[in-house]
């Protein structure tokens with residue numbers, strides 16, 4: 001299932017200016033830059049997703065999107081942060097790892113019925129394919145992704 005030689009364009013939100021950019025996941029290691037503000041868009045760490053950008057990013061992704069619904073005041077979410085960083089780095093180009101701040105983005109949180117955080121949802125082709133509630137250790141998070149990819 002590896003398609004590293006093909007172009008795999010994803011839409012991601014620039015972490016600096018928030019504008020949407022098309023990036024080629026096959027060239028993720030080349031540190032793409034935002035077409036608007038020229039700041040680097042790092043794909044080896046979680047991307048932040050807003051209410052406004054959510055549908056575009058999730059629907060356009062050629063690879064599964066792991067979304068962490070979190071809040072800054074949530075202790076277990078803080079435990080998840082380094083694990084999400086690790087998964088984003090290890091699976092760069094094959095999975096998009098994204099974070100939704102549930103306080104700042106109530107619309108998407110409400111739509112997916114997020115009642116406890118962290119909630120981790122895997123999307124494929126714009127549709128939810130897997131969900132886990134609560135902080136997960138790295139092996140379980142990887143297993144969740146593997147189950148969604150099969």
Ligand SMILES: [Zn+2]
Pocket residue numbers: 014015016017018019034035036037038039
């Ligand atoms: Zn930008």
